[in-house]
Amino acid sequence: MAAPSVLILPGWQGSGPLHWQMHWVRQHGYTVVEQDDWLRPRRGDWLARLDEVVIDTPGRLLLAAHSLGCIQVAAWASVSRHTARVSGALLVAPGDVEAGPVRELLPGWSPIVRQKLPFDCILVGSQNDPYCAAERAQGLxxxxxxxxVDLGAAGHINADSSLGDWPQGHALLQTLRKD
Structure with a gap:
């Protein structure tokens, strides 16, 4: 059986070239789920785009989501008929779209879908993430x-966290493979 394809789901504003997600794209050939508007993300558009990419990508899938991408995965899983294609999801530093400042910046993303996901997943959080308190991330x-998985004081677990290609995160993603 072929290894699952990995879909990269960046958060709000996308992931720049120094973000671990983009390192993985360059090193492993993973596919970024591109959005039409990274600055003004519309929930319905983002969910529809993810569904399109899942449908168009053959075989089993793994999702590697960051920030708003984590919230996208939960919302998508609650409405898609294609979740059985996903073997697992690595959810990193979810953005708390229900919190004051973020809620105002990203209207339409709350409430966060809080139901159990229909595939295996790992959520990696940080003790000092400015966009989601560790207790909130643990609740999600x-x-x-x-x-x-508690990464300690790693900020928003992005390029500013100086993780480079983040081999520990990639190892976590590989534990979700079912091939």
Missing amino acids: ARDWGARW
Whole structure:
């Protein structure tokens, strides 16, 4: 059986060239789920785009989501008929779109879908993420049925966290493979 394809789901504003997601795209040939508007993300558009890419990508899939991409995965899984194609999801530093400032910046993304995801998942959070308190991230992990991994004081687990290609994260993603 072929290894699953990996779909990269960046968050709000996309992931720049120094972000671990883009390192993985360059190193491993993973596919970025491109959005029409990274600055003004519309929930319905983002969910529809993810569904299109899932439908168009053959075989089993793994999702590697960051920030708003995590919220996208939960919302998509609650409405898509194609979730059985997904073997697992690595959800990193979910953005708390229900919190004051973020809620105002990203209207239409709350409430966060809090039901158990229909595939294996790991949620990696940080003790000092400015966009989601560790307790909130742990609550999302519980609600989504995800294994919680605490990365310590790693900020928003993005390019500013100086993770480079983040081999530990890639190893976590590989534990979700079912081939």
